[in-house]
Amino acid sequence: MLNKSSLFTVIIFTLIGSAETIVAAEQLNNVVVISIDALHPEALALSKIPNITKLMRAGAYTLDGRSTDPPKTLIAHTAMFTGLSPGESGKVDNDWIPGEITVEHETIFDNAKAKKFKTGYFFSKERLGYLVNKAIDVHELSQDGAIFSAESFIKTPGRHFVFLHISGLDQVGPEFGWLSPEYLEELSFIDDYLSVLIDTVISKQNYLLIVTSDHAGHGKIHGSDHQEDYRLPLIVCSDIIEVKRFQGISFSVTKLKPLLENLLEVGS
Numbered sequence: 001m002l003n004k005s006s007l008f009t010v011i012i013f014t015l016i017g018s019a020e021t022i023v024a025a026e027q028l029n030n031v032v033v034i035s036i037d038a039l040h041p042e043a044l045a046l047s048k049i050p051n052i053t054k055l056m057r058a059g060a061y062t063l064d065g066r067s068t069d070p071p072k073t074l075i076a077h078t079a080m081f082t083g084l085s086p087g088e089s090g091k092v093d094n095d096w097i098p099g100e101i102t103v104e105h106e107t108i109f110d111n112a113k114a115k116k117f118k119t120g121y122f123f124s125k126e127r128l129g130y131l132v133n134k135a136i137d138v139h140e141l142s143q144d145g146a147i148f149s150a151e152s153f154i155k156t157p158g159r160h161f162v163f164l165h166i167s168g169l170d171q172v173g174p175e176f177g178w179l180s181p182e183y184l185e186e187l188s189f190i191d192d193y194l195s196v197l198i199d200t201v202i203s204k205q206n207y208l209l210i211v212t213s214d215h216a217g218h219g220k221i222h223g224s225d226h227q228e229d230y231r232l233p234l235i236v237c238s239d240i241i242e243v244k245r246f247q248g249i250s251f252s253v254t255k256l257k258p259l260l261e262n263l264l265e266v267g268s
Ligand SMILES: [Zn+2]
Pocket: 037, 038, 072, 073, 074, 170, 214, 215
């Protein structure tokens, strides 16, 4: 049994403890997930990409990420959004056109919405419209303007959760080859284009920035069962959440959803 004095001590310590917890766990303002379509992890060391390199150095990264089977754009993004394998989600084909049925499983946006974020989804391939659901406040298909639209959205007042899909490497890869000079130059171009967005998110503080991809390729081929086609990187960077535990981990696209749920819980 606690006497009156020790009970008082316990209460005081409890109050101090919870006060410290509140101070330590700051709230995330901006969560931005960038999926660079068809990004081979080895390109990160071969390309001139100062902005992405800055995130890799400040945060943590792994080159040991793996796509779905088959490693194709919409199938892999569905796994990222739902945390489910193609067999579990039922999305086993890589096609979608407007008017067709959209995703019915809970996605990363449902969790972000429940955590009171304003949600934005900016993508550059029509088929990714399959992943639009009611938890998304703003969505836009734009071949060339997705980065700029995401940037404008983040500049509006409030806390934002953004998924940004960037196309380019998925066209240069099949034409010139994965890791070809043209492919590496395209990645430099994308990095340069991301500069303002990344700087904006960092300057607003209390951020979580994730850069990943849906699959890679080999030669001029992708989507096959060649092991290079399954590869992808994961970069995690935050100014308020410890992320070093992600350094060098084995990652899979189906792990993105639980990873985000965990980090949003820490930063909410
Ligand atoms: Zn793709």
